Amino acid sequence: MIYAGMFYIATLLLVVGLAYKIFDYSRTPAPLKIPTTPAPTTQTGVVYRMAKEVVLFESLFKSNKWIWVFGWLFHFGLLLVLLRHLRYFTEPVWFWVGIIQPFGKYASIMMVVGLLGLLARRYLVDRVRYISTPSDILMLVLLIAIGVTGMLMTFVVHTDIVALKAFFMGLMYLDVQPVPQDPILLIHLALVALLMVIFPISKLLHAPGLFFSPTRNQADNPREHRHVAAWAARLDQKN
Amino acid sequence: MAAAEFDIPEIKDEIEIPKLREGATAHAKSFIAPQAVQDAMGYPHELGEDWKERAIDKMGDLLGKYRSLKVFLDACVHCGACTDKCHYYLGTSDPKNMPVARQDLMRQVYRRYFTTAGKLFPKLVGAKDLTKDILDDWYNYYHQCSECRRCSVFCPYGIDTAEITMAGREILNHVGMGQKYSNEILNKVHRIGNNLGLPGPALEDTLEGLEEDIEADTGVAVKMPIDVKGAEVLLVTPSADFFSEPHVESLIGYAKVFHAAGINWTLSSHASEAGNFGLFNGNYENMRKVALRIRDAALELGVKRIVVGECGHAWRVAYSFWNTLTGIGYGGNDPFSIELQKQLDPTYPQPQHICELTNDLIKSGRIKVDPSLNDDLIVTYHDSCNVARASRMGTEPGGQFTIPRELIQSVVNNFHNMADDTIYESTFCCGGGGGLLTDDLMEVRVKGALPRATALNNVVKEHQVNFMATICAICKAQFTKVLPKYGFDMSMVGGVHQLVSKAIKLD
Numbered sequence: 001m002i003y004a005g006m007f008y009i010a011t012l013l014l015v016v017g018l019a020y021k022i023f024d025y026s027r028t029p030a031p032l033k034i035p036t037t038p039a040p041t042t043q044t045g046v047v048y049r050m051a052k053e054v055v056l057f058e059s060l061f062k063s064n065k066w067i068w069v070f071g072w073l074f075h076f077g078l079l080l081v082l083l084r085h086l087r088y089f090t091e092p093v094w095f096w097v098g099i100i101q102p103f104g105k106y107a108s109i110m111m112v113v114g115l116l117g118l119l120a121r122r123y124l125v126d127r128v129r130y131i132s133t134p135s136d137i138l139m140l141v142l143l144i145a146i147g148v149t150g151m152l153m154t155f156v157v158h159t160d161i162v163a164l165k166a167f168f169m170g171l172m173y174l175d176v177q178p179v180p181q182d183p184i185l186l187i188h189l190a191l192v193a194l195l196m197v198i199f200p201i202s203k204l205l206h207a208p209g210l211f212f213s214p215t216r217n218q219a220d221n222p223r224e225h226r227h228v229a230a231w232a233a234r235l236d237q238k239n
Numbered sequence: 240m241a242a243a244e245f246d247i248p249e250i251k252d253e254i255e256i257p258k259l260r261e262g263a264t265a266h267a268k269s270f271i272a273p274q275a276v277q278d279a280m281g282y283p284h285e286l287g288e289d290w291k292e293r294a295i296d297k298m299g300d301l302l303g304k305y306r307s308l309k310v311f312l313d314a315c316v317h318c319g320a321c322t323d324k325c326h327y328y329l330g331t332s333d334p335k336n337m338p339v340a341r342q343d344l345m346r347q348v349y350r351r352y353f354t355t356a357g358k359l360f361p362k363l364v365g366a367k368d369l370t371k372d373i374l375d376d377w378y379n380y381y382h383q384c385s386e387c388r389r390c391s392v393f394c395p396y397g398i399d400t401a402e403i404t405m406a407g408r409e410i411l412n413h414v415g416m417g418q419k420y421s422n423e424i425l426n427k428v429h430r431i432g433n434n435l436g437l438p439g440p441a442l443e444d445t446l447e448g449l450e451e452d453i454e455a456d457t458g459v460a461v462k463m464p465i466d467v468k469g470a471e472v473l474l475v476t477p478s479a480d481f482f483s484e485p486h487v488e489s490l491i492g493y494a495k496v497f498h499a500a501g502i503n504w505t506l507s508s509h510a511s512e513a514g515n516f517g518l519f520n521g522n523y524e525n526m527r528k529v530a531l532r533i534r535d536a537a538l539e540l541g542v543k544r545i546v547v548g549e550c551g552h553a554w555r556v557a558y559s560f561w562n563t564l565t566g567i568g569y570g571g572n573d574p575f576s577i578e579l580q581k582q583l584d585p586t587y588p589q590p591q592h593i594c595e596l597t598n599d600l601i602k603s604g605r606i607k608v609d610p611s612l613n614d615d616l617i618v619t620y621h622d623s624c625n626v627a628r629a630s631r632m633g634t635e636p637g638g639q640f641t642i643p644r645e646l647i648q649s650v651v652n653n654f655h656n657m658a659d660d661t662i663y664e665s666t667f668c669c670g671g672g673g674g675l676l677t678d679d680l681m682e683v684r685v686k687g688a689l690p691r692a693t694a695l696n697n698v699v700k701e702h703q704v705n706f707m708a709t710i711c712a713i714c715k716a717q718f719t720k721v722l723p724k725y726g727f728d729m730s731m732v733g734g735v736h737q738l739v740s741k742a743i744k745l746d
Binding site: 021024025028029030031032033034036037038039040041053057059060062063064067071118121125126127128130131132133134135136138198201202203205206209210212213214215216220222223224225226227228229231232233235236237 | 256258259302303304305306307309310311313314315316317318319320321322323324334337339340343354355356360362363364365388391392393394395396397398399402523524527558559560562563566568569570571572573575576588589590627628629630631634635636637639640664
């Protein structure tokens with residue numbers, strides 16, 4: 001019951017917190033055209049630029065190959081792992097979720113290796129050490145702990161996966177079932193819930209933030225289109 | 240008052256990433272604006288009792304007005320990608336000149352007062368109460384940023400430290416800590432019309448003198464008209480072009496281009512400044528007020544086209560912001576912008592850069608040039624930061640890189656680029672942009688020029704380059720002052736139209 005309540009609350013905080021942040025970003029005007037140029041001149045071009053940022057981390061690739069390698073390993077490992085986890089939330093399991101199971105299994109190694117690399121940088125590179133706060137380290141430790149507990153259950157000591165699925169399906173259909181009393185699983189789940197709660201109030205906001213970044217999401221067309229924010233348009237009327 | 244003595248860095252073969260030296264330029268502090276300057280700008284001149292509340296209120300105000308600020312303060316993950324990208328960090332080794340650390344000076348306060356995590360667990364997320372020490376850090380390090388946007392190219396979320404610096408300076412002004420240099424210049428432009436404080440009659444005298452010089456030199460009566468109603472083109476150029484060397488050589492170049500092409504043009508005594516320090520201070524109203532002088536002059540003179548001279552941040556404001564601020568451009572459907580749009584000639588981009596104009600004229604054969612007249616020069620080109628990363632020329636992305644190079648290569652025979660990672664979008668700032676072109680920041684300026692000086696030194700060694708062309712008044716002033724400290728001759732810096740001026744054929 002504790003875990004059921006915990007996940008309901010964590011989901012609520014994640015969804016409401018993130019929705020509020022996205023609403024807050026979208027209502028805040030960008031009064032000036034500030035794309036980092038050269039920038040695409042059309043909206044289609046902007047979608048392409050943004051896609052390259054999201055999928056390939058293009059700017060980071062230009063910037064630093066080590067951070068890019070570790071960052072990309074982590075994020076795409078995580079993506080595959082998350083997609084693999086859909087099998088605990090779908091019945092019957094979607095066709096493609098079945099296909100990616102083996103990939104998702106080994107993607108956890110990618111994920112944890114990436115995270116360990118990023119953590120090592122925080123100690124080994126003097127510039128990165130200088131800017132790191134305790135939360136930067138703890139965030140990585142939290143993700144590593146989630147990854148390692150997950151891997152333990154996948155590769156070493158299996159948990160009662162049927163009962164676990166019953167627990168999550170129960171949560172989804174408001175028919176609460178007991179969570180398997182496996183300590184590794186309980187740690188794994190508690191840490192995931194913690195991550196969900198932290199998401200909307202931490203630097204994990206870089207995920208939605210990227211889509212609202214004016215240097216990346218604006219088209220370079222200021223001579224052709226007049227761009228005026230509401231608060232700035234009021235100044236024109238005084239003229 | 241002489242600035243403190245300091246060592247000139249040694250130019251190495253490659254641009255090196257230095258080890259951190261905490262507080263290395265903590266002493267490099269720009270002069271604070273005195274009362275008269277702050278009064279004229281409508282800002283307080285000293286910290287009042289309530290400075291802390293005022294600062295936080297202003298930050299809240301800006302967070303509501305600028306999505307960039309809000310998203311950039313939230314999104315940073317401290318990945319470190321930007322830490323070796325700032326020329327001031329590379330030149331000074333002061334960790335607070337790393338872009339992320341410069342942002343964190345504000346982010347720590349933002350987190351404390353505006354975020355749940357910072358209110359609940361300040362230590363954990365590096366949130367701090369605003370103190371006088373932090374405010375002093377803001378003043379120092381937001382005046383060791385030239386707002387050049389190099390970091391924004393390399394940030395995976397496009398975080399532009401310039402936006403944070405601008406907000407920081409705006410808050411500092413509102414609590415009574417303005418910068419003397421920038422605010423004095425803004426005062427001059429508001430009162431007189433240009434950054435140098437050059438009144439109309441003095442300007443006319445200067446232009447007459449230049450006309451005589453050109454005629455003595457070439458035997459052709461090239462004119463420098465001012466305040467001519469009904470002219471086709473209004474040229475708006477940085478006021479340094481009227482007075483400073485080597486800037487004036489480019490002004491002569493523009494005049495020769497208009498003469499040779501038979502274009503009826505004029506300068507304006509009301510809008511005798513393309514530069515706009517309102518950008519540097521991050522104050523929208525100030526930036527708009529400065530830009531409106533150009534709109535007013537265009538309406539008053541009835542010109543059909545507006546062309547901008549060689550100035551980096553001026554071109555950013557003109558290209559990216561004039562349409563927004565003043566309606567100079569197209570696509571407006573409100574009375575304010577339509578009034579001007581119906582006067583402008585829609586067959587030309589508005590505003591147009593002088594390099595776009597001259598390059599088109601040469602390519603279409605309307606003006607003739609002889610590049611062999613520049614055969615004494617082996618030329619390289621410094622992309623000015625604001626042109627490179629905050630504007631465009633021509634119709635294609637990247638035109639801001641190709642058009643000036645095309646133009647240079649049509650008027651000179653010997654041209655070599657500097658290393659790829661120091662030009663185009665990765666160009667290094669000259670070290671004097673963004674309101675830092677003042678003697679009280681000389682140490683920061685000299686050290687900030689180290690990456691550019693290194694790249695220049697390499698093409699000097701490899702290709703015997705003896706001229707670095709650029710299209711920015713600040714770059715020209717900065718380099719002529721700072722490059723000699725690295726052993727270069729100050730005359731090796733000049734404008735692109737200085738080269739055009741030498742090669743153009745006049746009849």
